[in-house]
Amino acid sequence: MTRGSSTARAAGIVTLVVAGLLGSAYVLGRSLVSDQPPPHSTGATTSADGPHYADQPSTGEPGAAPSSSAGPAEAGQDGSGRDAGGDNLFGAHSTTGTPRLALTFDDGPDPRYTPQVLALLSEYDVRATFCVVGENAQNHPELVQSIVDAGHTLCNHSWHHDVGLGARSADAIRSDLLRTNAAIRAAVPNAPIVWYRQPGGAWTYPVVSVARQLGMTPLHWSVDPSDWELPGASKITATVLSQAEPGSVVLLHDAGGDRQGTVEALRRILPDLTARFELEALPTDPT
Numbered sequence: 001m002t003r004g005s006s007t008a009r010a011a012g013i014v015t016l017v018v019a020g021l022l023g024s025a026y027v028l029g030r031s032l033v034s035d036q037p038p039p040h041s042t043g044a045t046t047s048a049d050g051p052h053y054a055d056q057p058s059t060g061e062p063g064a065a066p067s068s069s070a071g072p073a074e075a076g077q078d079g080s081g082r083d084a085g086g087d088n089l090f091g092a093h094s095t096t097g098t099p100r101l102a103l104t105f106d107d108g109p110d111p112r113y114t115p116q117v118l119a120l121l122s123e124y125d126v127r128a129t130f131c132v133v134g135e136n137a138q139n140h141p142e143l144v145q146s147i148v149d150a151g152h153t154l155c156n157h158s159w160h161h162d163v164g165l166g167a168r169s170a171d172a173i174r175s176d177l178l179r180t181n182a183a184i185r186a187a188v189p190n191a192p193i194v195w196y197r198q199p200g201g202a203w204t205y206p207v208v209s210v211a212r213q214l215g216m217t218p219l220h221w222s223v224d225p226s227d228w229e230l231p232g233a234s235k236i237t238a239t240v241l242s243q244a245e246p247g248s249v250v251l252l253h254d255a256g257g258d259r260q261g262t263v264e265a266l267r268r269i270l271p272d273l274t275a276r277f278e279l280e281a282l283p284t285d286p287t
């Protein structure tokens, strides 16, 4: 073996050790986040354009948490945390704290689905909360503007839907959240951004702490029809209508894959929900 290859081999070993340590930290983080279903292939989507978070690694940046062995089932989507108990949320809100119900739409904005969601909400005079992904806000500032113009409120959902963000350093988390807020503010300079939702519901103490330091309240959910797994409009509708109760925070997606089923479900659930509950956009002055 030459000296060069020996050096290369040593470097490889160091890389493996570092990767192993990161993996261990991530597994520990996931075990704290808890009750994750076993890893399985995700609901890959087939649309030709737009971001498909279910198909993507959570991030391509150095230091990212690995996802192949320890990766959560959602692999970039939200929803796996539906069985998570309060101990796993690190204080993130999972209800509105009032009798009112809140609809939340994650991963957008997306030019195919966000306008359809906005039109339906407008038809029923309902205000909701949109958890936007930074890169999508940057790519579609006009949609962020439309969301705010219609009276909906905003929630930071990280720059690139990084499910492993919570396992990264506080500085890396801070920079991701600030970059996302900057993209949102470029579209809507005066809109408050007082909520943060961790992709995949993969909360950790550092991510909750940094969000709070930046003036954002961590937001989870209480009703999750797993619409990103594409169960169909009927199943999404049935889950939401059967589980909704006063104070519910309902998790839906207006981006990240084929969301036509979610749009159709929304069309079906709005008449029922508006008859049974007062719906609200999550307030911009959370306590």
Ligand SMILES: [Zn+2]
Residues within 6 Å of the ligand: 076, 077, 078, 106, 107, 157, 161, 199, 200
């Ligand atoms: Zn998401």
